[in-house]
Amino acid sequence: MRYLPLTPDDRAEMLGVIGSATVDDLFQDVPAAARAKDLFDLPLHAGELEVERELSALANRNRAAGAGPFFCGAGAYRHHVPATVDHIIQRSEFLTSYTPYQPEIAQGTLQVLFEFQTQVAALTGLEVANASMYDGSTACAEAVMMSQRVTRREKAILSGGLHPHYAATTQTIAHAEGMQIVRQAAAVDAEAAVIAAIDAETACVVVQTPNVFGVVTDVTKIAEAAHAAGALLIVVTTEAVAYGLLKSPGEMGADIAVAEGQSIGNALNYGGPYVGLFACREKLVRQMPGRLCGETVDAEGRRGYVLTLSTREQHIRREKATSNICTNSGLCALAFTIHLSLLGEVGLRQLAALNHSRARELRTALAAVPGVEILTPRFFNELAVRVPGDAAALVEAVLADGVVAGVPYSRLDPHAGLDDVLLLAATETTTSDDIAALAAALARKIAPQGNAQ
Amino acid sequence: MSIVNVGRPTRPDSVLAESHASLTGGRGLLQDEPLLFELGGWDKTGVDLDAPAEDAADLGDLVRAGPIGLAGLSEPEAVRHYVRLSQKNHAIDLALYPLGSCTMKHNPRLNEKLARLAGFADLHPLQPQSTTQGALELMDRLAHWLKTLTGMPAVALSPKAGAHGELCGLLAIKAAHEAAGHGARRRVLVPTSAHGTNPATAAFVGYSVTEIAQTPDGRVDIADLAAKLAPDVAAIMVTNPNTCGLFERDIIEIARLTHEAGAYFYCDGANFNAIVGRVRPGDLGVDAMHINLHKTFSTPHGGGGPGAGPVVLSAALAPFAPAPWVVHGEAGLHLVEEAIEEAGQAFGRMCAFHGQMGMFVRAYAYMRSHGADGLRQVAEDAVLNANYIKARLSDVMSPAFPDGPCMHEALFDDTWLEGTGVTTLDFAKAMIDEGFHPMTMYFPLVVHGAMLIEPTETESKRELDRFCEALRALAAAAKAGDAERFKGAPYLAPMRRLDETLAARKPKLTWRPEPDAPSAAA
Numbered sequence: 001m002r003y004l005p006l007t008p009d010d011r012a013e014m015l016g017v018i019g020s021a022t023v024d025d026l027f028q029d030v031p032a033a034a035r036a037k038d039l040f041d042l043p044l045h046a047g048e049l050e051v052e053r054e055l056s057a058l059a060n061r062n063r064a065a066g067a068g069p070f071f072c073g074a075g076a077y078r079h080h081v082p083a084t085v086d087h088i089i090q091r092s093e094f095l096t097s098y099t100p101y102q103p104e105i106a107q108g109t110l111q112v113l114f115e116f117q118t119q120v121a122a123l124t125g126l127e128v129a130n131a132s133m134y135d136g137s138t139a140c141a142e143a144v145m146m147s148q149r150v151t152r153r154e155k156a157i158l159s160g161g162l163h164p165h166y167a168a169t170t171q172t173i174a175h176a177e178g179m180q181i182v183r184q185a186a187a188v189d190a191e192a193a194v195i196a197a198i199d200a201e202t203a204c205v206v207v208q209t210p211n212v213f214g215v216v217t218d219v220t221k222i223a224e225a226a227h228a229a230g231a232l233l234i235v236v237t238t239e240a241v242a243y244g245l246l247k248s249p250g251e252m253g254a255d256i257a258v259a260e261g262q263s264i265g266n267a268l269n270y271g272g273p274y275v276g277l278f279a280c281r282e283k284l285v286r287q288m289p290g291r292l293c294g295e296t297v298d299a300e301g302r303r304g305y306v307l308t309l310s311t312r313e314q315h316i317r318r319e320k321a322t323s324n325i326c327t328n329s330g331l332c333a334l335a336f337t338i339h340l341s342l343l344g345e346v347g348l349r350q351l352a353a354l355n356h357s358r359a360r361e362l363r364t365a366l367a368a369v370p371g372v373e374i375l376t377p378r379f380f381n382e383l384a385v386r387v388p389g390d391a392a393a394l395v396e397a398v399l400a401d402g403v404v405a406g407v408p409y410s411r412l413d414p415h416a417g418l419d420d421v422l423l424l425a426a427t428e429t430t431t432s433d434d435i436a437a438l439a440a441a442l443a444r445k446i447a448p449q450g451n452a453q
Numbered sequence: 454m455s456i457v458n459v460g461r462p463t464r465p466d467s468v469l470a471e472s473h474a475s476l477t478g479g480r481g482l483l484q485d486e487p488l489l490f491e492l493g494g495w496d497k498t499g500v501d502l503d504a505p506a507e508d509a510a511d512l513g514d515l516v517r518a519g520p521i522g523l524a525g526l527s528e529p530e531a532v533r534h535y536v537r538l539s540q541k542n543h544a545i546d547l548a549l550y551p552l553g554s555c556t557m558k559h560n561p562r563l564n565e566k567l568a569r570l571a572g573f574a575d576l577h578p579l580q581p582q583s584t585t586q587g588a589l590e591l592m593d594r595l596a597h598w599l600k601t602l603t604g605m606p607a608v609a610l611s612p613k614a615g616a617h618g619e620l621c622g623l624l625a626i627k628a629a630h631e632a633a634g635h636g637a638r639r640r641v642l643v644p645t646s647a648h649g650t651n652p653a654t655a656a657f658v659g660y661s662v663t664e665i666a667q668t669p670d671g672r673v674d675i676a677d678l679a680a681k682l683a684p685d686v687a688a689i690m691v692t693n694p695n696t697c698g699l700f701e702r703d704i705i706e707i708a709r710l711t712h713e714a715g716a717y718f719y720c721d722g723a724n725f726n727a728i729v730g731r732v733r734p735g736d737l738g739v740d741a742m743h744i745n746l747h748k749t750f751s752t753p754h755g756g757g758g759p760g761a762g763p764v765v766l767s768a769a770l771a772p773f774a775p776a777p778w779v780v781h782g783e784a785g786l787h788l789v790e791e792a793i794e795e796a797g798q799a800f801g802r803m804c805a806f807h808g809q810m811g812m813f814v815r816a817y818a819y820m821r822s823h824g825a826d827g828l829r830q831v832a833e834d835a836v837l838n839a840n841y842i843k844a845r846l847s848d849v850m851s852p853a854f855p856d857g858p859c860m861h862e863a864l865f866d867d868t869w870l871e872g873t874g875v876t877t878l879d880f881a882k883a884m885i886d887e888g889f890h891p892m893t894m895y896f897p898l899v900v901h902g903a904m905l906i907e908p909t910e911t912e913s914k915r916e917l918d919r920f921c922e923a924l925r926a927l928a929a930a931a932k933a934g935d936a937e938r939f940k941g942a943p944y945l946a947p948m949r950r951l952d953e954t955l956a957a958r959k960p961k962l963t964w965r966p967e968p969d970a971p972s973a974a975a
Contacts, residue, residue, distance in 0.1 A: 001827045003559055003751075005913035006834050014841045014914065018858075023833045026840055026858040027731065029700035034736045040601050045824035048563050055818055059572025061587030065580065072577040075805055082500060084528055086569070089755075092546035093539040096560050098890075099757035101552075103953075104946040105885055108542035109756035112535070115489045118963040122522035128962045134613035134759070137805035165805035172775070172801030176624055176658045216515050245509060247517050260805075267569075270588050271578030271806025272613065273759030285960065291757065296956035299941070299949035302485070308956040314616070314653035315896075319662045324653035327614040331755025338535055341489050342499035344525015350502045356512070357505035378512060399581055407579040414791055428502065 001045055065268060065404070069434035071362075073382045073425025074212065074407040075136070075163050075238045076271065077263045079351075080429055085265050085338045089331055099291075099330070103306045104298075109330065110305035113293035116337045123243040124257035125250025126279040131291040131307075132333040133276030133325070136260025137166045140206065140236055141173040142289040142323060143256045143278065147204030147232045148179055149287045149322065155180045155201045160190030161211030163238055164413040170206070179203070186409075186416040188375045188384060191217045195225045202229055204256075208236040209246070212412070213375060213423065214382035216246060223253025232256060240264050240277065240336075241427075242380045244352025249279075256280045265339030266332050275332035286312065289323035351428060355381035358426035358435075365439040366424070371446040375421065382425040384409070388446055391422040401441040483947055486537045490524045490964045499528040541947040542756070543890050549912050549920050553862040553893035553905025554648070554696055556726050556748035561822065564751065564815035573814050578806040582788055588810065589786035593779045595817045599744060599763060602828070603725075604735025607771035609764045609778070611808035615723060618743025618762030619654040619690075621775060621803055625741060625766060626688045626717045627658055628773040628800040635715065638687035642716075644673050646697055646897040651690045651721060660687060667899055671697040671854045671864075673707060682714035692721035693737070694728065696897040697854060698839065698862035698905065708738025717741065717770065725749045726909070727836055727861035730829030740767040746809070750816035761812035772798045777807050834910035835861040838917060842906055845921040849928040853900045861909070867902025875931045877902040879939035883930075886938075886945045887923040 006014075011023070020026055027035065046054075065078045072078075089095065093108055100106030100113075113131045120129035133139040144156045156179055158167050164186070171181045184193055191207050198205060205226045209217045219235060226233045235249035237259040249257035259277040266274060280288060286309065294308035314321040343351060359381040366372050366385055376383035387394050391408035398405045406424035409416065426435070479485060509516055526534060543550070550557035568574060576588055596608045609625075612618035623641070630638050641655035644665045652662040663681055666674040673691060682689075689711050693701045701707065711718045720734055720742040726749040734742050746752045746761040754760075766774055776799050777790040788807065823831060836858070843852055843863035851869040867877045881891030881904070893905040908917060930938055943949065 001823065001830060003561060003822065003911055004827070004830060004834055005911065005916075006837070007914075010914040011834075011837060014837055018837075018840045018844045020840070020858070023837055026833075026836045026860075027700075028858065029702045029860075030728070030732055031702070031705050031737075033705065034732050036731055036733065036736075039825040039829060040730065040733075042598060042601055042825040043821070045827040046821050048822070051563065051818055051821045052567065054821060055567045055591070055814065056570060056572075058587040058591050059567075059570040061590065062572040062576050063580070063584035064571040064575040065577050066571060066575050070577070070580075072580050074579055076578055078575070078577065082528070084499070084532055088532065088535045088539070090565060091536070091539045093542035093544045094756055095565075095753045096545040096557075097542045097756045098550065098552055098555055098557055098754045102543070102881075102885065102891055103951045104882070104943050104948045105541070105543040105890065106756070107947050108538040108540065111486070111488065111538050111541075112756075114962075114964065118488075118490060119523060121963045131757070134617060135804055138613065138617070138803075163805065165802060168802040169804055172624065172803065173620070176627065178659050216512065218515055243517075243521070245512070245517065246515055248521075251517070267574040267811075268577045269568075269574055270576040270585065270810035272804075272809040273761075273811050275759075285962070292960070292962055294956040295961040296952045298951045302948060304948045304951050306951050306953050306956045308953065308962075309960060311957070313649075315649035317653070318649045319652035319656035321649070321653040321656075324616045324620060324650050324657045325614075326616045326648075326650050327758040327760040329759045330757035331753070332759055334756065337489075338531065340523065341526050341531050341534070342528065343523070344494055344496075344498045345521055345523040346496060347498035347500045347502065347525055348521065348523060350498075350505075351500075353505040353509060354502055356509050357507040360507040360511070378515060395581060396583070399584070404577075404580050404584070411579055411790070 069403040069437045071406040071424040071438060072404060074412060074423045075165065075260060076268055077239055077425060077427055078268055078429050079263050079427050081265055081267065081339060082342050084342060085335050088338055089335050094334055100307060103304060107304055110293050112334050112337055114295065114305050116333045117293060119337060119340050120277045120279050123248065124279040125248030126257055127282035128285050129279035130288055131293050132328040133278050133290055134329055135272065135274040135276045136238055136258060137169040139258035139276030139278045140166045141170040143234045143258045144170050144174045144179065144204055144206060145177055146256065146287050146289060147234065150232060150284055151203045151230060153201055153203035154178065155182060156203055157182045157194060157197045157205045158184060159194050159207045160184040160186045161213060161215060162206055162208045162236060163212045166236060186413060186418060188213045188215060191222065194222055198225050198229045198231060200229060202231040204232040204234050206234045206236060210239060210242055210380045210382060213384040214379040215376050216378045216380055218247065218252060220252045234258065239381065241352050241355055244348035245356055246380060255284065261336045265335030273329060273332050275329040275336055287322060290325050291328050354428045358428065358430045359383065361432065362424060362426040362435050365435045369439050369442045372442065381427055382423065385422050385424065386420050387422050390419050394445060397445045398441045403438050403441045405438060483540065484537060486534065488964050489534065492524065492526060494525040497525040497527060499526050499531050548888055549908060549916050550890045551892045551906045551908055552890065553907040554723060555893065556907060556909060558751055558909035559911035560751055560753040561819060564818045567818050568811045568814040586785050589779050589788060591817055592813060593786060595813050598820050599765060602729060603742065603765045604733030605765035606768050607766040607774055609766065609774045611775060611777065611803045612743065612762040612764055613804055613809055614758065614760035615743050615745045615762045616650040616654060617803060618764045619650055620657060621764045622719050622741035622743060623654055623658045623688065624800050625770045625773040626719065629770055630687055632798060638685055640686045642678065642681055642686055642689040644691060646695055646899045647690060647692060648696065648721060648723065655690065671699045672701055675703050675706060678707060679710055682710055682716060686714060686716045688717045688719050690719045690721060692723060694724045694860040698859040698864050699854060700860055704737045723748060724861060727832055729832050730825065731832050740770055746812050746816040751819045752812045752815040759809055759812065761809035773800050775799055775801055775803050831910050838908040838910060838912055839863045841917055842908055842921060846924055849925055862905055862907035864900060865904040866900045870931060873931045874936040875939040877904055879942060880927065880931065882942040882950060883927055883939045885943035887927065889920060889923060
């Protein structure tokens with residue numbers, strides 16, 4: 001077997017050194033009743049060619065996003081990633097190293113994390129950022145639990161514009177930890193309803209901008225209301241490219257900003273692995289979850305980097321840790337940092353402007369389709385529309401023309417009563433031809449009487 | 454003598470200064486590399502983008518006014534920056550990486566290639582399910598392999614890492630107790646040797662933690678366990694093989710006692726690689742166990758993630774599994790994404806979307822490559838390699854549990870360093886100068902000055918011997934009084950020992966411009 005270097009002679013010789021007659025002797029502590037004598041009922045080993053054949057056949061049964069006009073967003077976005085990014089993250093020294101517990105031989109990973117933290121702090125307009133989380137949704141749940149540690153209050157108010165998967169994840173995890181989660185009703189301009197719900201028991205308010213319907217909101221007033229009540233404002237962003245154009249969460253008064261960083265450097269990957277961004281005000285740093293990388297010096301006084309403030313973490317604090325998190329999303333964070341280094345200030349701003357421009361073109365085209373109503377007043381690169389009839393059925397119908405028209409809101413939350421709402425995103429990968437094909441296909445499928453066919 | 458000996462000398466002069474410093478401060482190919490932000494690219498970019506056709510005037514004052522503060526690099530500069538940084542890292546591709554409990558095994562490149570196929574990598578989690586049947590089929594096959602290898606009836610694929618899997622398992626247990634009206638069970642029993650994530654996870658879901666004592670031979674003290682299995686205990690969390698690298702001989706009895714007390718048995722599956730293909734946790738009485746795909750099934754650790762932590766569940770816990778999961782429907786495979794109606798008692802959702810698909814592809818490719826026969830050999834070779842190291846080092850170092858075989862990792866304590874003035878940390882740092890990553894140190898906590906060595910099955914006998922020779926030489930140096938070699942180590946790494954106290958006392962977590970330096974804000 002190609003991954004196993006030992007030869008039969010090696011094994012025999014090694015057993016001799018150990019002083020055991022057979023390998024079975026080494027498993028003597030396993031209760032006899034649990035020792036499998038036969039192989040399990042699974043196929044036997046396969047060569048590289050055979051495995052590649054099987055998995056390629058599976059891959060070929062999927063319709064890749066890039067295979068034609070494609071408008072899905074809702075928390076994951078198709079962007080162009082420069083070839084350099086994937087080349088560097090496959091270098092052995094990055095791909096096959098462990099968490100940088102031995103800083104003397106992990107400065108590559110550590111310096112990248114320090115650069116990552118600096119980039120995330122700059123994007124979010126906050127002072128400190130951690131070395132990444134699993135993804136945006138778990139970062140959101142962690143932020144809510146952090147607000148409990150900071151305020152010693154139990155109630156979290158989630159805006160109806162928060163991505164339903166983020167809300168469900170937060171509800172599952174933070175509720176288990178003992179918090180009271182208040183989910184507001186889904187609505188396009190849901191942020192307007194948040195302030196009225198804030199009270200003296202509120203630990204945090206969670207708002208998303210651009211929200212799940214694509215609406216961009218200035219949350220400054222929500223921040224003021226939250227702070228006046230002694231609560232924290234958590235601002236969620238699922239499209240990190242938006243930071244290149246829009247006011248940052250920090251500028252608008254956020255105490256914690258979390259985001260899905262997939263858009264920068266990472267492929268769609270059918271939902272994972274992604275990279276969660278997490279930033280906060282400096283005074284809150286000791287309540288932060290996750291790994292942190294900090295600057296220090298070595299024995300010769302040279303600048304270097306180490307994992308730090310680990311007294312917050314599970315391997316030191318055990319049941320008193322700020323989180324049970326052990327892993328971050330290191331390689332995805334590396335991809336994020338390399339892509340953002342290639343973009344730079346100039347490139348990110350241009351990329352963001354380009355995304356917005358494509359979405360404006362999309363909006364214009366959709367507005368011209370009879371029966372389609374634009375719901376999102378202010379957007380970055382994503383918008384919600386109302387279609388006649390069921391949006392999911394319309395998406396299936398349009399698929400016959402080779403167009404993936406977007407995400408029906410009902411896919412995210414079937415109970416919201418928004419079955420006629422469709423979410424569409426455009427990025428720099430979206431062409432004018434794509435938009436024209438979408439508009440034509442929608443116009444064909446939306447019949448004059450207003451039913452999707 | 455070389456046969457090509459014309460013109461210039463092919464052998465270096467042996468004259469070398471005692472301590473040779475370069476004129477510019479670097480060490481040959483290993484150069485100090487500034488931070489991205491110090492390379493000066495405030496107006497530079499390494500991408501060529503089209504100019505936007507429409508402006509952002511419609512957004513008014515929602516647009517960011519000031520600079521962001523990002524630095525950019527041209528493509529050649531970016532490549533050089535990150536390649537230089539990469540060379541400061543140790544990696545499993547360079548040498549044995551014996552971090553006990555972390556399982557640093559070879560990462561097959563076939564897996565990387567397959568995960569990058571457009572049909573997997575360029576697939577959106579919310580595109581119509583009719584267009585992702587191949588992806589759902591892969592998830593279904595992965596689930597089948599995991600269930601078969603563990604002997605468990607159900608698996609939740611979505612947890613994103615081992616600790617996230619632990620959380621998933623405990624949430625399923627909590628939901629099961631609540632459904633049965635046993636919400637008063639508030640305590641979780643955890644052995645003193647457990648991973649830190651176990652008590653952290655238990656506390657996370659609102660349980661209090663009680664420690665179970667350990668026997669002198671490194672196993673759960675079953676009498677102590679029995680005494681503590683009170684009616685308020687919700688679950689036990691036991692790692693098996695445990696963090697001392699030993700199989701819990703009484704595991705079936707532990708499960709029986711746990712179930713008799715109305716509690717569930719959560720098994721930390723971090724060490725499943727020691728028994729895969731030979732022992733099914735389902736046959737041991739386990740109710741829930743996470744599987745670190747980045748340990749047992751070879752997905753790369755990537756300098757700290759991404760991991761993947763699917764959780765296998767017993768029949769009692771299966772109904773409470775979180776969304777989503779794959780079912781066979783009339784129109785092919787179907788992903789159940791909504792926890793409320795279709796899924797009955799599901800406890801909720803662990804994350805957005807469906808889990809670490811990129812890792813599923815890699816892990817499945819690894820399983821298919823090994824097959825039922827190869828996976829069994831994986832466990833055997835992993836255990837053989839660890840016992841070989843234990844046998845080769847036991848006369849110079851002190852094994853924590855000398856009697857009987859270990860499983861996939863060999864645990865030593867620091868008794869053998871007594872009187873040398875060398876600590877476990879010093880010894881580990883000196884290993885770096887010999888070209889090896891240190892073993893796991895000071896864990897498990899139950900063994901003084903612990904050194905936990907896990908070679909994995911992907912090491913050749915030659916590399917194991919090279920490693921053992923290096924450790925034997927170091928051990929001899931320590932005992933011969935050469936403490937200086939250890940106290941200052943490492944000497945030959947990219948950096949000397951770093952001041953972690955300073956880092957924690959005055960945390961500097963981001964780069965900030967010097968007051969006078971040019972920056973984006975200037």
